Amino acid sequence: MLSFDQVPPLAAPLRFFVTAPLFIALAGLLAVIDGPAILASRWTPAALAATHLLTVGFMAQVMLGALLQMLPVVVGVVVPRPRLTAALIHIPLTLGALALAAAFLNGNPIWFQGALGLLGLGFGAALIAVHLALWRAPVVSGTVIALRCALGALMVTVGLGLSLGGFFGWGFTLPVVVVTHLHTAWGLVGWTTLLVAGVAYQVVPMFQITPPYPSAFVRGFAPLMAVLLAAWSALAFGGWEMAARLTGAVLALGVALFAVTTLRLLTQRRRKIGDPTLACWRTSMASLLTGALLWLLTPWSQTLARAPQVEWLLGILPIFGFAVAVINGMLYKIVPFLAWFHLQAQLLGRAKVPTMKQLLPDAAIRRQFWVYLAALLLLLAAAVHPPVFTYPAALALGGTGVWLGVNLMGVWWIYRRVLQDGLAVAPVTDNEVMRG
Amino acid sequence: MPANPYWSLAMSIREFLIDDHRHCDDFFAAAEQAVERSDAAGAATAFGQFRAALLRHFAAEEQTLFPAFEARTGMRMGPTQMMRIEHEQMRGLVEVADEALTSGDLEEFLGQAESLLIMMQQHNMKEENVLYPMCDQQLAGEPAVLERLQSELA
Numbered sequence: 064m065l066s067f068d069q070v071p072p073l074a075a076p077l078r079f080f081v082t083a084p085l086f087i088a089l090a091g092l093l094a095v096i097d098g099p100a101i102l103a104s105r106w107t108p109a110a111l112a113a114t115h116l117l118t119v120g121f122m123a124q125v126m127l128g129a130l131l132q133m134l135p136v137v138v139g140v141v142v143p144r145p146r147l148t149a150a151l152i153h154i155p156l157t158l159g160a161l162a163l164a165a166a167f168l169n170g171n172p173i174w175f176q177g178a179l180g181l182l183g184l185g186f187g188a189a190l191i192a193v194h195l196a197l198w199r200a201p202v203v204s205g206t207v208i209a210l211r212c213a214l215g216a217l218m219v220t221v222g223l224g225l226s227l228g229g230f231f232g233w234g235f236t237l238p239v240v241v242v243t244h245l246h247t248a249w250g251l252v253g254w255t256t257l258l259v260a261g262v263a264y265q266v267v268p269m270f271q272i273t274p275p276y277p278s279a280f281v282r283g284f285a286p287l288m289a290v291l292l293a294a295w296s297a298l299a300f301g302g303w304e305m306a307a308r309l310t311g312a313v314l315a316l317g318v319a320l321f322a323v324t325t326l327r328l329l330t331q332r333r334r335k336i337g338d339p340t341l342a343c344w345r346t347s348m349a350s351l352l353t354g355a356l357l358w359l360l361t362p363w364s365q366t367l368a369r370a371p372q373v374e375w376l377l378g379i380l381p382i383f384g385f386a387v388a389v390i391n392g393m394l395y396k397i398v399p400f401l402a403w404f405h406l407q408a409q410l411l412g413r414a415k416v417p418t419m420k421q422l423l424p425d426a427a428i429r430r431q432f433w434v435y436l437a438a439l440l441l442l443l444a445a446a447v448h449p450p451v452f453t454y455p456a457a458l459a460l461g462g463t464g465v466w467l468g469v470n471l472m473g474v475w476w477i478y479r480r481v482l483q484d485g486l487a488v489a490p491v492t493d494n495e496v497m498r499g
Numbered sequence: 500m501p502a503n504p505y506w507s508l509a510m511s512i513r514e515f516l517i518d519d520h521r522h523c524d525d526f527f528a529a530a531e532q533a534v535e536r537s538d539a540a541g542a543a544t545a546f547g548q549f550r551a552a553l554l555r556h557f558a559a560e561e562q563t564l565f566p567a568f569e570a571r572t573g574m575r576m577g578p579t580q581m582m583r584i585e586h587e588q589m590r591g592l593v594e595v596a597d598e599a600l601t602s603g604d605l606e607e608f609l610g611q612a613e614s615l616l617i618m619m620q621q622h623n624m625k626e627e628n629v630l631y632p633m634c635d636q637q638l639a640g641e642p643a644v645l646e647r648l649q650s651e652l653a
Contacts, residue, residue, distance in 0.1 A: 137624055201629055202632045265624055265628075270620060272528050333524070336528075396617070400614060404618075407614075419613045420606075
């Protein structure tokens, strides 16, 4: 991706990254409007809407945008027609996430049908584009293996999600509770955890300058988890409760092992200077570990299994604690780097290009992260004691989303200004304008 | 992934050059750390070591590894060409960072270092994940290439 002609235009990945934070803010807004009632059960319409604003609107959106951007680097394959591909994924996903949230809130089958069509289109385009690239990978590294498993899991997640949508939209008959459990597990353990793992194998050792992940782990973790997940699904679906419980325990241990391995590598980092995104990684992995241990213990303890709070903790820890934190941190590396890179390539020798730290100062990252952390802790507190903590949690959730968006938009504004000023200095050829 | 994909006892090109990447990383981290401590002399030493190690690595690849790969595969405009372009970009960035360090603008240096690190590691990922394994495959019958790299980067 570093040879400029092969780099997708900045707008292709950036469109995912600047709209995604709005969905965190919307989830916060929804929680403010609904109040403590939203936490009555994970099955309330508002809870389902807020969950999907976070998972589809924020997580899937950034993960797919970043994946398209990273494939050329990590896998050595260029995604064709980047601008068109990005639009074909981004537009239906954005509208689909909004329509799905609206559908949960108003319960109208027409909305479910619309959301289903849009999400089918967006995820379908993404799956095709990324699959094509992954199967053409010239060398099958541990990361490629993990990404293939993650993509397979996304396919299952979307398939199950669409059939659940069919239940609401067209009245399909299916065992909704079991299918929802499978949908959640494939989305969080399969797609999200395996994708983060595949990316972490690369970015943790390289950007934090740590020892590599153990080579057996890199090759074996993702396929093993995918197989276990499939076995667990079959057992859960078939009603073999004890076998499913045991398989689930092994899955939870696997997730915990990934979190512990990553946390341990981070303590061995040789890059000693302060890096505000390090806190994002640590929070993310600590949340993943806590979530995995809770998931491990819950089926064996009547007290935990019966407590409605535990269901919430098992949602908040992996979604907002693990996924949102690590994505938040990655965005703070990706967006300033891409802006710097595109400025550098277009203005070389004509104007001084601001550094990444001038495009997005560490202080701005740190402040937003504190609000994120407050939101996480308040959400966990709200799960346990809704009357007191729901409103503060909702406000902090909205606040961290808005602030993330403002920080990322700030990079875009500086990019536009510097580019315009720089290009005004010297005559510009058509070719260069088109690349901007 | 296994350190040596071919299960032989000899070191692979990939393994050897990855070690050299990590060696450069260590100097880079030391320079950054010295700057953060406002230790200008220490930073100049470490960054000088980093710069020398990096340029030597580029030179060994451009003069030994890439020509051998190109001769064997006939791919002259493929991955090796892209790596050469990226080496050129990084040489430029190293100079810019070096100027910031020499002029005593440590803030500017840390900003430049951040993007240099990302450029460098993306480049390393491509080499380590794609190009080096291809080199090991293509040059399996030419042990002299690795020996020459080892003597150049000794």
